Amino acid sequence: CRCITTEKKPIGRYIGQVEVNPVSSHCNNIEIIATLKSDGRKICLDPKAPWVKRVFEK
Template structure:
């Protein structure tokens, strides 16, 4: 009986540590998977308020480009291979250089 109790307590503690570690990683802004499931390739350039670029990482092999829309604040994943997205990113990067 004591052996089963020790195994049960160990399992509960291990589970609790795993859950809290995963939560703390997400709290630090670390995603454990890709953010973009679907991407938009149609032109929506005039609707975009801001753009965030996430390079490939150990959790996601793809470059992810997430645009926030002006009116709704909705976040949309953009297709990094779409020609208009490439031009938009080039313009953004060119404007950031001193």
């Protein structure tokens, strides 16, 4: 797994791109990795957080 910790606080307006890694033989968790607009840093998001679900609806 690439995500050890996940961000639970809303950072929706700072997200430039989102990558979703489904469950695989290497990792038992769905991983949602966001790339920030400002500096290109990658942050793992909590897939169970309500604000993350709203980002995918948009």
